[in-house]
Amino acid sequence: MFELVLVAPEALVESVSEALMNELEALSVSVEDADADTDEERAIFGEPGLPAPRAGWQRSVLTALFEHEDTATEAATLLLAQEWAHDVHVQALREVQPQDWVRLTQSQFSPVEITSEFWIVPSWHEPPAQARRVIRLDPGLAFGTGTHPTTRMCLRWIARHASPQGWSRVLDYGCGSGILAIGAALHGGQCVDAVDIDPAAVEATRANAQANAVAVQAGLPELASGRYELVLANILATPLKLLAPLLAAHVAPGGHLVLAGILERQAQELQSAYAPWCALEVSEREEGWVLMTARFGEPT
Numbered sequence: 001m002f003e004l005v006l007v008a009p010e011a012l013v014e015s016v017s018e019a020l021m022n023e024l025e026a027l028s029v030s031v032e033d034a035d036a037d038t039d040e041e042r043a044i045f046g047e048p049g050l051p052a053p054r055a056g057w058q059r060s061v062l063t064a065l066f067e068h069e070d071t072a073t074e075a076a077t078l079l080l081a082q083e084w085a086h087d088v089h090v091q092a093l094r095e096v097q098p099q100d101w102v103r104l105t106q107s108q109f110s111p112v113e114i115t116s117e118f119w120i121v122p123s124w125h126e127p128p129a130q131a132r133r134v135i136r137l138d139p140g141l142a143f144g145t146g147t148h149p150t151t152r153m154c155l156r157w158i159a160r161h162a163s164p165q166g167w168s169r170v171l172d173y174g175c176g177s178g179i180l181a182i183g184a185a186l187h188g189g190q191c192v193d194a195v196d197i198d199p200a201a202v203e204a205t206r207a208n209a210q211a212n213a214v215a216v217q218a219g220l221p222e223l224a225s226g227r228y229e230l231v232l233a234n235i236l237a238t239p240l241k242l243l244a245p246l247l248a249a250h251v252a253p254g255g256h257l258v259l260a261g262i263l264e265r266q267a268q269e270l271q272s273a274y275a276p277w278c279a280l281e282v283s284e285r286e287e288g289w290v291l292m293t294a295r296f297g298e299p300t
């Protein structure tokens with residue numbers, strides 16, 4: 001295999017990708033930020049409720065894969081001969097050494113320790129000997145493999161607050177892979193509901209719950225109904241603020257609200273947004289993220 005590496009400005013990325021795939025016999029094209037890890041790097045991911053982000057990077061590196069060297073060379077020559085492509089530059093044309101891609105991908109995901117007894121373990125690994133509770137989870141389309149600090153802090157909270165009587169009803173709001181719902185079910189959650197606006201996350205949650213042999217009801221947000229002893233939501237600060245009345249209304253008297261996806265500097269804003277219902281406190285910090293929790297008042 002040979003790869004042709006090109007640098008193109010934002011406006012030409014789509015046309016160059018299409019020409020490579022549709023007319024120049026590329027087998028695949030990947031696009032990365034040409035300015036990644038430099039002073040020129042600009043974030044393009046926005047949060048709901050904020051202005052829409054830019055559609056692409058200022059300059060992109062396009063890596064096109066070809067079966068033969070002469071097809072790659074010809075593609076470069078034909079592309080650079082186009083008038084519209086005058087801002088496109090060839091960075092490299094090189095042979096790609098054969099790789100065991102499955103093994104390479106798998107090697108990037110190892111078991112994740114939540115507590116010494118609670119682990120997230122990919123299907124191709126044996127659980128560590130000391131693991132008493134294990135979530136079996138492989139990387140997929142939905143967010144939540146246990147490698148992100150926000151997910152780990154929620155899971156640690158679940159493990160530390162599990163009690164013999166368990167939680168009668170648990171809600172995982174923004175479930176992604178379903179990892180928090182599964183973690184709660186493994187720690188005594190009896191009726192666990194998991195909801196997400198993304199249908200792919202709902203599907204992933206159903207499949208992951210089944211693979212872990214736990215009962216989780218997954219669906220779109222309308223599935224959430226009534227009060228829960230434990231409400232977990234690992235989303236982002238802006239949607240968490242917008243969702244404050246809805247999430248607070250789902251917490252039963254005496255129940256717990258556990259929120260993540262919040263940066264340290266956003267903690268105060270979240271406290272204010274939830275002040276009408278509860279006193280949110282930072283209960284853990286990791287890599288600039290905070291876990292915020294509150295216990296709702298008991299009925300009088």
Ligand SMILES: C[S@@+](CC[C@H](N)C(=O)[O-])C[C@H]1O[C@@H](n2cnc3c(N)ncnc32)[C@H](O)[C@@H]1O
Pocket residue numbers: 142143144145146150151154173174175176177178179180195196197198201221234235239261
């Ligand atoms: C950061 S992921 C968290 C996944 C998982 N719960 C975890 O802790 O790893 C956030 C999830 O929330 C979902 N989400 C975002 N906004 C939402 C909303 N308004 N209502 C429900 N789900 C939402 C996203 O689709 C995504 O799957």
